[in-house]
Amino acid sequence: MMIDTQAILDAFQFRHACKEFDASKQIPAEEFELILEAARLSPSSFGFEPWHFIVVQDKTLRESLKQHAWGAPLKLDTASHFVLCLAMKSPFLDADSPYLPQFMREVQHHPDDIANMRLGFYKQFQQSDFGLTDERKLFDWASKQCYIALANMMTVAAMRGIDSCPIEGFKQQETETLLAEQFGVNLQEYGLAYMVAFGYRKHAPKAKTRRAMAQVVTWK
Template sequence: MNNKNQQIIDAFQFRHACKKFDSTKVIPTEDFNTILEAGRLSPSSFGFEPWRFLIIQDSKLRKKLFPVSWGAQNSLDGASHFVIILARKKIDTLYSSEYITNIMSEVQKLPNEVAAGKRAAFEKFQKNDFNLLENDRALYDWASKQTYIALANMLTTAAFLGIDSCPIEGFNINEVEKILQEDGILDAEHFGVSVMAGFGYRVQEPYQKTRQTLDNIVQWI
């Protein structure tokens, strides 16, 4: 195995769901900005980036989230940086939305005729290919799935930098969203909470990683 291949495998072997963070250690700004860039540069369907990253550093807000986020308590209590990833709702992700129009014109800088063709393809994708317009939840879940791509890239980038992390789904989504709304952080018309993650430095070494063999999970056709 060459050096680059080994570096990749080593990063994945290093990464684990850190259960206890050292609250005295802080991630350097440059390193955490690199983690955020990995999220920002992640791929998304049609390049429409249906996400937003909240970095929760305020101790009072962390304490509010603590009792309704059972899977995040170790991270809220010790992680250097705590991230909540939001997913955009139907009002933004529908093929005809103002948000999609803005992404194509202001971010992707598409000529009008190219944007029109892309919107038509996106409409077909939503209506026929993935049946995303059956209900509002289907379109939101489609957006949420994409946030996990950004999350995975952030976790792997952290591992390359020797930084620990913990992806988190263990929380009461309604209570978390209520707290964020009450604090004026969440615009519930446009966003919902998708997933969380803590980033920092481990207190103790993890258990040996367990995974199925490639033979059990890969089928060559």
């Protein structure tokens, strides 16, 4: 299916980091399901889908996030939908974990011989190619995959006339402790990669600024 070139460019021009949303406007359920589906269908390294998304609509829980998320209070108050993205840790992503063979069989539908072969490739990738030899490196690698889903969610939202704001303005350790205490997140299994808010803009954004194409692309 072909999408009009100008429609694509218009969506990228429309998208900006929306600092305050119109709290009186709510995203229709079917539109937000589309945004979540864009995340679910996003690509990831080895297809391992190292993410989990928590949609925070409860006002009390949103209020609790403010104490450690210095970049989020106004978005938490005004966004139609507010999402936390969790990145998987070693219990899921270590090459020797029992999760990956099960995932390959049950989700990716690989027969045992193919699953074993791919696990061998992944173990080499993890230990030698990328040196993902400690918890932090593995979490950071998983978070990279999560940002692909973030970009796709924001782009699909923009194509539907919905605003968004990605948020890294939070104290990670303190926020994760809160997630364990109030959201039931297992911190041995997941860490917080980012937050992202969705809704409809209250104010017109400033003009978009970007470097020229020649400054960001080199052809050889």
